[in-house]
Amino acid sequence: MSSTTPQVPGTYVFDAAESRRGRALNRLCGSLKDAENRAEFKADEAAYCEAYGLTAEQRDAVLTRDWNRMMELGGSIFYVFKLAMVDGKSMQYLGGVFTGMTTEEFADVLKAGGRSFG
Known part of the structure; x- marks a missing residue:
């Protein structure tokens, strides 16, 4: 950067x-x-x-x-x-890769309203 x-x-x-x-x-x-x-x-x-x-x-x-x-x-x-x-990869798959989570963990975080950055 x-x-x-x-x-x-x-x-x-x-x-x-x-x-x-x-x-x-x-x-x-x-x-x-x-x-x-x-x-x-x-x-x-x-x-x-x-x-x-x-x-x-x-x-x-x-x-x-x-x-x-x-x-x-x-x-x-x-x-x-x-x-x-x-x-054949989903956006949730990439989100998991980028955050160090599995696809399922990342999807669960999204379903729960996302991560808090406060």
Whole structure:
């Protein structure tokens, strides 16, 4: 994150600098909204990453499905979720990953009204 970005413990602040840094990663993930692109991605994930110009770190995060690392490398949850959907993963699954909970624990927290940050 840029030095001017406010730090919020336990979160990633997605600002303009992060958007620029994650542009290739977010473009790749966004492309997965189209069935043809999903099929191409599934056929050769590494080549698909190469075609979008991902950095080596971004490529590794995508190929290993390191969701937290994707966020650290400029990924936007709105785009990264499109990749999770390719794998049949839910937003509750990602929420669990990001908070260190299981999918079920995260869903239960949501049903109970969410976490308190006070």
